[in-house]
Each structure stands twice: as structure tokens, then as C-alpha cells.
Amino acid sequence: MPIVLDSPVAVRRVAMDLLARREHGRVELTRKLRNRGAADELIEAALDRLAEEGLLSEARYLEAFVSYRARSGYGPLRIREELTQRGLARGDVEQALRDSGIDWREHLQATWQRKFAGELPRDIRERAQQGRFLSYRGYPADLIGRLLSGAQCDD
Template identity: 30%
Template sequence: MLDYDVLKQQFDDSTESTSPTTPPESLEALNFDDEQQPKAQGLTGSRLRSYAFAVLTRREYSKAELIEKLALYAMDRDEVLKLVDELATQNYQSDQRVAEMMLSSQKRKGKGPNRIKLALKSKKIDSSLIQEELKETDWNEQAYQLKVKKFGLTVEKEAKLKAKQIRFLMYRGFEMEAIIKAITRQEHDI
């Protein structure tokens, strides 16, 4: 970690030697004791690697997200690309893990396959990574449970109320086939 008191002392020494005409008021404007510490710019080598590990310990990032995050602080984008590839080969970063976590998170939130694929696309993750899990999920049951939670067990006869349920489930990302089965399913149907 950086010791800001030592840096301040070194900075003060270097400014005195390079520009003796600098007024003391301008040095007071440089406040190193603020809550907001200056962000490190131009990281390379082991410092960039350490920052990458620090970022990855907080949460999982997709490859594209990690590249963008590290590129903000790195000197060389090529070094970032090499580092992220190395982290991916060593399994510190995995798009597969991120995709699986997003799938389970989105399913818990009541999202359908289309919304999940859209969320993956926004994070620049290929949806083929979780294609098997998407196929294995019973989307008809998911849509039905969501319909019951929002609208109850009754099967609506009125077109306006059916349309409202259809719009709700479509917005949540379910396919039309699953939606129709969910809104027409009777309580005792299995």
C-alpha cells in the first residue's frame, strides 16, 4: 500500500528543490489527507496485476468488463489484454461463471430466457455458454409461477385482462408459447 505521508514529504522536498519560488499557499491546496485519495493512473506490471486481483475479489466480471475496468488505470491497453487473457486461462476470470451467476440471479427475479439473453449481451457474454441450462429450465412453469404471483390463480376470460397478463410476461422475457400455457393453465392442471 502507498504511504501518503511519505509521498507528501517526498513531494514537498521535490517541489522545494525544483521551484523555490512556489508560494506555500499552493502547497496547502494539495491536501493528501482528504477522504478521497487520488486514483493511481498509469499502472503497469505487478501494480496492474494487483489491481486486477483486487477488482476480481469484489465481484465477478466478464472479460469485456474487466478489460474496460483495467484500461481506465493502465498505461498500455495491450498489457491489459494480455493480463486478462492470462487471468482467464488461470481461471481467475471466467465468462462461464459470470453467465451462470447471471442466469440464476435473473431466474430468481422472474426473468424469462429472452431477458436473460439480453442481459448477457449487455455484458458482452455469449449466451451459448449457458445454452444447456436455458434448455433444461422449465420456462412454462416459471411463467406460470410468475403469473400466479402477480395475478392469482384465476384464468381470465376477459380479453383486456388476458392482454395485460401477456404484456407483463412478454416484458419479463418469456416466449409466447410459455405465456399462453401460463395464462390458460388451470389450478389443478399439471
């Protein structure tokens, strides 16, 4: 039997259940509650209260998302795009990427090493293939170019 979200208590309970599983952004949580049938005014009130209590935090959500996606082998361009598509402010996303302390060169090297066993491309076709893969993963073209040309990423 589905839960009826017609009271502030019910909306809060479902929101807290979702937050207990993982961090959510406000836009994402609003969408999920709306899909479950909650009224917009109940959602806004519940989320405002959760934010005041520190249970809903965009900063924590951004930190967790950036960390998770980086560990999964994705670069800053892809992560930025995904967060922007999720309705987060561009400035907040940029700040989260800066504050993450992630060495994107190191992550690029590790992703390339896992996918291509550290073998530099032998011809233009292989270079294009490796470049497309790393670009799709969200790494900047300048870092990819240096890596695939055999230049050390430590400069």
C-alpha cells in the first residue's frame, strides 16, 4: 500500500527516509517527493525545516557527489555537467570542485591506466579512440593531450 503524503509529518518522514539512504540535493528531493504525490507547499515547508536542522545540505550533497563520481573515474567537466543538469547553481558546483582537493591529473592517469593498460597510442586512430574515451569521461582536452603525447602529468 503506497504512503499518502498529505500531511507535513508524512512528507518529512519520506524525505528523511530518502536522506538516510544517501545525500540529496534540494531539487532532486523535491522531484522525488512530488512524484510520490506530495503537495508543493508541504514539500517546501518540510525541506526548509530539514535544511534549518542541518539534515538537508547542498554542500554535503555536492561534496559526496563529486567524490563518488571522481572515484568512479569521471573528470571535472562531466561532473560539472551532471550537477548542473540536476539543478544545482553553477557557482556552488564550481566551489565544490575547487574544494574537493582532487588531483584531476592523477585521476586522469589512473582512468587511462585502467582502460588502456598504460599503453600510449601507436597511431592516430588509437590516439583518437583514447582521446574520445577520456573526453567522454569529462577530462579537459589539454590534460588528455599531454597524457597521450607521453608528457609527464607532473609538470
